[in-house]
Amino acid sequence: MSRVRAFAIFWYDFIVGDDWKLAAGAVVALVVTVVLSRTSVPSWWVLPAATVLLLSFSVWVVARGSSRSENESG
Amino acid sequence: MTGWALFAAVFLACSVEAVEATTIVLAAGTTRDWRSTFTGVAAALVVLAGVIAAVGPALSAIPIQSLRLVVGGLLLVFGLQWLRKAVLRAGGYKALHDEAQIFRDEVTAARTAPRQRLGSVSDWYAFTLAFKGVLLEGLEVVFIAVTFGANQHNIVLAGVAAAAAVIVVASIGVAVRAPLARVPENTLKFAVGILLTSFGIFWGGEGAGAQWPGSDAALLVLVPMIALLGIGLTGALRLTGGSGSGEESAMSRSAVASGQ
Numbered sequence: 035m036s037r038v039r040a041f042a043i044f045w046y047d048f049i050v051g052d053d054w055k056l057a058a059g060a061v062v063a064l065v066v067t068v069v070l071s072r073t074s075v076p077s078w079w080v081l082p083a084a085t086v087l088l089l090s091f092s093v094w095v096v097a098r099g100s101s102r103s104e105n106e107s108g
Numbered sequence: 109m110t111g112w113a114l115f116a117a118v119f120l121a122c123s124v125e126a127v128e129a130t131t132i133v134l135a136a137g138t139t140r141d142w143r144s145t146f147t148g149v150a151a152a153l154v155v156l157a158g159v160i161a162a163v164g165p166a167l168s169a170i171p172i173q174s175l176r177l178v179v180g181g182l183l184l185v186f187g188l189q190w191l192r193k194a195v196l197r198a199g200g201y202k203a204l205h206d207e208a209q210i211f212r213d214e215v216t217a218a219r220t221a222p223r224q225r226l227g228s229v230s231d232w233y234a235f236t237l238a239f240k241g242v243l244l245e246g247l248e249v250v251f252i253a254v255t256f257g258a259n260q261h262n263i264v265l266a267g268v269a270a271a272a273a274v275i276v277v278a279s280i281g282v283a284v285r286a287p288l289a290r291v292p293e294n295t296l297k298f299a300v301g302i303l304l305t306s307f308g309i310f311w312g313g314e315g316a317g318a319q320w321p322g323s324d325a326a327l328l329v330l331v332p333m334i335a336l337l338g339i340g341l342t343g344a345l346r347l348t349g350g351s352g353s354g355e356e357s358a359m360s361r362s363a364v365a366s367g368q
Contacts, residue, residue: 048247049182051189060184060308064177064316071317078318081309082330085188086337092192093341096201097348 053095059088114260117307118269121252121300125245126277127293131207132241134281135214140223140234147229148238156246160254160267167258177315179255184308186251191301195338197294199345204294249274252304259311302338306330 050057063084070077137145167175196202218237226232249270257266310327313320320326 049185049189051193053189053192056188056192057185060181060188060312064181064184064312067313067316067318068177076319077316078313078320078326080318081184081313081316082333085184085305085309085334089188089192089195089337090341092188093195093199093345096196097199097345100201 053092056088056092059084063088111262111265114256114262114265115269117303118253118256118266119273120296121256121303122249122270122273123277124293124296124300125248125252126274127207127281128210129242129245129274130278130281131211132214132245133238133278134285135211135218136234136237136241138285139215139218140237141231144229144231144234145238148235149242151235152239152242152246155243156250159247159250163250163254164258164263167254168263172261173315173317175315176259176311179259180308180310180312180315182251182308183255183304184312187301187304187306187308190297191305191334191338194294194298194301195341195345198298198342200349201345207293256307259307298338302331302335306334309334 063081066084067077067080070080133145133149136148167179170178193202197204214237218233221233224232226235229235253266253270254263257263260266306327309330310320322329
C-alpha cells in the first residue's frame with residue numbers, strides 16, 4: 035500500500051508540483067473552454083486569460099508570503 | 109508547426125533534463141564506480157524504453173481531438189508549474205539551479221556512503237544514484253517528446269530530437285568529466301517553461317473545441333505573450349525585493365539541489 039501511495043505522490047509531484055491551484059485552475063479553464071465552444075461565443079481567449087491570472091496570482095501569493103514573514107521577523 | 113520547429117522545441121526542452129541527469133551520473137561515476145553507474149544508466153534506459161513502448165502506441169490510438177484536450181491540458185499544467193519555478197528563481201524567491209553546487213553535494217554524499225555489493229552490481233549506491241537520476245529526468249524527456257510528438261503526429265521526429273539532445277549533452281559531459289555548469293540552465297528552463305505553457309494553451313484549446321484566430325499562426329502571438337508575462341512577473345518580483353526567501357525558506361538546499 036505504501037508503494038501505491040509513493041507512486042501516486044510521485045506522479046502528483048511530477049505533474050501538479052508545488053501549487054495545486056495552478057493545476058485546478060487550468061482544468062477549470064479547459065472545462066469553461068469546452069462549454070463555451072458549444073455555444074456561439076468565441077472560446078479561444080479563455081486559456082490565455084486564465085494563464086495570465088493563475089500565474090500572476092500564484093507568484094503574488096509567494097511574494098506576499100515572503101514579505102509577511104519578513105515583516106513578522108523584523 | 110513545421111518539423112524543424114517540433115525538433116527545436118523538443119531538443120531544447122530535453123537538453124535541460126539531460127544536463128541534470130548528466131550531473132548526477134558524473135557524480136556517481138567519478139566518485140564511486142563507473143561500471144555500476146553505467147549499469148544503473150542502462151537499467152533506467154530499459155525502463156524508459158518500456159514506458160515509451162507502452163504509452164506511444166496507446167496515444168496513437170486516441171482520436172486527435174481527445175488527445176489534444178488531455179495532452180494539451182497536461183502540458184499546460186506541467187508548463188505552468190515549470191514557468192512558475194523559473195519566474196520565482198529569476199525573481200530571487202527561489203534558489204537558482206546550480207549544476208556545480210549540485211555536483212559538489214552529490215559527490216560529498218557519494219564519498220560518505222558505504223560500499224555494498226548486490227548480485228552482479230559491485231556498488232549498489234552508484235547504481236541506484238545513476239538509475240534514479242536518469243529515470244526521473246528521463247521521464248520528463250519522455251513526457252515532453254511523447255506529448256509534442258503525439259500532437260503533431262510525428263512521435264518519431266520528437267523521439268529523434270529527444271535522443272539527439274541526450275546524446276549531445278551526455279557526450280559533452282563525458283568528454284569534459286565535469287558538470288555542465290556553463291550551460292545557461294536557468295535561462296533555458298525559463299524558455300522551456302514558456303514553450304510548454306504556450307503549446308499547452310494552444311493544443312488544450314484546440315482539443316477543447318476553440319477555434320484559434322489565424323489557426324497555427326496563433327502560436328506566433330501566444331509564445332511572445334507568455335514570454336512577456338514571465339518577464340513582467342520576474343520584473344515585478346525583483347522590484348519587490350526577492351532575496352532568496354519566499355519558498356526557499358521552506359525548503360532545504362538539498363531539495364533545491366535535487367532539482368525539485
